[in-house]
Amino acid sequence: MFPVDPSQNAKGRLLPPDVPFRFFGAAILFHILAWLVLVLLAKPSQGLTWPVLAALHLLTLGVLAMVATGASFQLLPVATKRTVRSPNLCRSIFWMMTGGVLAFALGLLGEIHWLVAAGGVLVALGLVVTAVLLADNLLGVDDMPVVTGHAWIATLSLVAVEALGGVLALNLAFGFLGARSPLVLAHGLLATFGFMGMLASGLSTILLPMFALSLAPSERLGRMALACNGTGLLLAVAGALVEQPYLMALGGALGLCGMGLLGWSLVQAFKKRMRKRTGFFFLPIWTGAALGPVSILSGMAALFDLFPNAGLLFIWLTVVGWLLTFLLGVLQRIMPFLASMHSATPLGRTPLLSQLMAEGLTKTHFVLHVIALVAVGAGLVLDVPLLVRLGAVSGLLGALAFAGYGFELYRRVRRFKSENI
Amino acid sequence: MTTISSPDGQANSKVWQAQDGWHIDVRGMQPPAPMLAILSLLEMPDAGSRVVVHHDREPVFLYPELTERGWNWRLVPGDDREVRLVLSREAPF
Numbered sequence: 001m002f003p004v005d006p007s008q009n010a011k012g013r014l015l016p017p018d019v020p021f022r023f024f025g026a027a028i029l030f031h032i033l034a035w036l037v038l039v040l041l042a043k044p045s046q047g048l049t050w051p052v053l054a055a056l057h058l059l060t061l062g063v064l065a066m067v068a069t070g071a072s073f074q075l076l077p078v079a080t081k082r083t084v085r086s087p088n089l090c091r092s093i094f095w096m097m098t099g100g101v102l103a104f105a106l107g108l109l110g111e112i113h114w115l116v117a118a119g120g121v122l123v124a125l126g127l128v129v130t131a132v133l134l135a136d137n138l139l140g141v142d143d144m145p146v147v148t149g150h151a152w153i154a155t156l157s158l159v160a161v162e163a164l165g166g167v168l169a170l171n172l173a174f175g176f177l178g179a180r181s182p183l184v185l186a187h188g189l190l191a192t193f194g195f196m197g198m199l200a201s202g203l204s205t206i207l208l209p210m211f212a213l214s215l216a217p218s219e220r221l222g223r224m225a226l227a228c229n230g231t232g233l234l235l236a237v238a239g240a241l242v243e244q245p246y247l248m249a250l251g252g253a254l255g256l257c258g259m260g261l262l263g264w265s266l267v268q269a270f271k272k273r274m275r276k277r278t279g280f281f282f283l284p285i286w287t288g289a290a291l292g293p294v295s296i297l298s299g300m301a302a303l304f305d306l307f308p309n310a311g312l313l314f315i316w317l318t319v320v321g322w323l324l325t326f327l328l329g330v331l332q333r334i335m336p337f338l339a340s341m342h343s344a345t346p347l348g349r350t351p352l353l354s355q356l357m358a359e360g361l362t363k364t365h366f367v368l369h370v371i372a373l374v375a376v377g378a379g380l381v382l383d384v385p386l387l388v389r390l391g392a393v394s395g396l397l398g399a400l401a402f403a404g405y406g407f408e409l410y411r412r413v414r415r416f417k418s419e420n421i
Numbered sequence: 422m423t424t425i426s427s428p429d430g431q432a433n434s435k436v437w438q439a440q441d442g443w444h445i446d447v448r449g450m451q452p453p454a455p456m457l458a459i460l461s462l463l464e465m466p467d468a469g470s471r472v473v474v475h476h477d478r479e480p481v482f483l484y485p486e487l488t489e490r491g492w493n494w495r496l497v498p499g500d501d502r503e504v505r506l507v508l509s510r511e512a513p514f
Contacts, residue, residue: 014481078452081478144451210453210482213460274460340485348493348509350484 015074015083017342019090023070024335026098028399028406030062031328033105035372035396039389041109054108059319060191061123062101067327068199069093069130071334072151075203079147080137089133096126104169113173120169124162131158146222150202153230157194160237161187185240192318193255194233197292200326201229201262208266208285211333214273217265225265228258245303252296252303259292280359281332284366288326295322312380321373328369328402332362335406339413343420351416358412361405368398434458442471448503449477456483463490463508470510475503 034055041051073084084090104119106112134155141148164187171177209216236251238244295317302310336356344350375391378384434455435446445462447455455476460483462468474480479496487494492508499505 078482206452210456213453213457213486215454215457216451274457274464337482337485340488341481344481344484348484348487348495350488352488353485354489 014338014341015090016087017338019087019094020070020074020338021335022091022094023066023073024331025406026094027063027066027070027331028403030058030066030101032396032399032403034058034062035392035399037105037109038376038392039396042388042392043385050108050111054105056315056319057108058101058105059324060196061097061104064196064319064323064327065123065127066097066101067331068196069097069127071203071330072130072134072199074338075207075334076134076137076147076151078206079144079151080141081143082137082141084133084137086133089129093126093129093133096122096129100124100126117169117173120165120172124166124169127158127162131155131162134158144206146205146217146219146226147202149223149226150198150205150229153226153233154195154198154202157190157198157233161190161195164190182241182243186237188315189233189236189240192323193236196323196327198229198233200323200330201225201258204266204289204330205262207330207334209269209273211275211282212270212273212278213275214269217262217269221261221265225258225261228254228261232256232258249300249303252300255296256293259289259296263289279333280362280366281329284325284329284332284369286329287370288322288324288329291317291321291325307381309381309383313377316377316380321377325369325373328365332357332405336409339409343413343416345420349420351413351420355416356409356412358405358408361401361408365398365401365405368394368401372398436462439473442469442473444473444475446475447477448475452482455480456486459483459508460486460490463487463492472508474506474508475499476506477503479504480506 037051037055037058042055043049043051073090077083100119100122102119103115104123107115107117107119134151138148138151138155164183167177168180168183168187171180177183205217205222232251232254234251235254236248239247239249239251295314298310298317299314301307302314336353339356340350340353372391372395375394376388377391379387379389379391434450437444443462445459447458450458459472459474459480462472484494487508492510494506494508497505497507
């Protein structure tokens with residue numbers, strides 16, 4: 001019988017590999033740039049200076065949003081059973097976001113207001129089109145409510161993030177806002193806990209069981225987590241906008257419940273997993289997941305001024321401790337997984353994942369990342385700039401190790417294809 | 422025909438043996454349950470060397486797991502409501 005080319009099957013077609021991997025590749029480069037800016041230019045003792053803001057946005061927009069966007073285009077259809085409508089639109093989003101992040105960061109570094117505004121608008125456009133594509137993919141889908149529910153909140157948060165981000169970027173250029181702190185806080189909460197956090201929570205209920213070969217976690221607990229997460233986000237953002245710390249704290253408490261319920265349901269599902277040895281990449285995933293609640297607690301501490309620089313620690317733990325650690329763990333696994341699927345031969349073989357993954361580099365990255373996390377975090381709380389800078393150097397070396405992992409994956413896939421296709 | 426129930430009470434896979442080997446129908450199941458049902462069948466001692474999968478879409482995420490276990494796959498024509506795969510433990514087709 002004539003073998004059928006798997007990539008030609010319309011019911012299960014993957015996006016062309018260049019779509020997710022261009023986002024992942026850009027994220028790897030922005031990851032290096034973010035640490036480099038922190039090493040060379042940041043003066044953390046002066047708070048959120050422009051270089052610190054540049055590094056922060058290189059991480060949030062350049063790394064987190066890039067990974068989330070590329071991964072959702074490829075992985076959300078697993079839940080919705082519908083492919084993303086237009087690969088070309090995905091590619092144009094990539095160019096808008098990449099150009100926008102670069103302009104935005106360069107504008108902040110050079111204190112060029114119009115460049116910040118232009119970059120912000122470009123990124124906002126890219127992410128709004130992303131939101132439209134995600135909403136289009138989610139519309140009419142009632143399967144897997146825990147995944148799609150979180151994805152809906154993420155999509156709506158993204159629209160709100162971009163609306164607020166656009167206003168803030170234009171305000172940098174034209175200075176029309178009176179008090180901008182409530183908007184900045186709401187923008188940050190929606191970007192991290194809304195867009196990124198909800199997407200990570202929802203997709204993790206499919207992805208992590210798939211990685212560990214376990215059944216999906218309890219839908220009942222997932223629905224309760226979804227309710228807690230959604231309500232918590234709403235209260236926290238409302239509290240930020242009306243400057244009511246108790247309302248924000250209530251939102252944070254609900255967020256803690258949501259994370260706890262989701263984590264508990266995943267742990268229960270994992271107890272019955274088929275794959276007993278889950279691989280090194282689960283260490284950053286669990287570390288990141290564990291730091292999620294810690295970041296909320298530090299946020300609560302910041303609300304009530306429980307210790308100095310708690311606000312900076314909250315930002316650090318949320319962006320780097322929770323989201324970056326978690327997403328880089330996921331990225332370590334989905335890059336070879338997707339590369340393997342895209343390298344399927346017409347004779348029904350893929351490269352072995354173990355042959356694609358240069359685990360030594362991921363271990364090096366994780367060690368350096370944890371050193372950076374602890375050193376910068378301690379430096380921020382204790383106000384020791386040297387500690388922050390040394391931590392940033394460790395982060396930079398870790399980012400280079402991660403880039404080496406990506407490059408090695410590319411090289412190994414090329415070798416498999418040249419030998420088998 | 423054997424019905425394998427998933428512990429969470431979601432849709433079940435149907436497994437039966439025919440002349441051409443074991444068949445498993447995972448249509449209607451939510452991910453990752455189809456992958457687990459198929460891999461569980463492959464790990465059974467009497468799974469044989471040929472399994473026919475009836476799926477509602479191409480299980481692209483299954484392929485790396487099949488390779489890890491020394492199985493090949495090929496898509497074959499099925500009816501309109503399914504994607505049919507033949508999994509084989511033998512040498513590549």
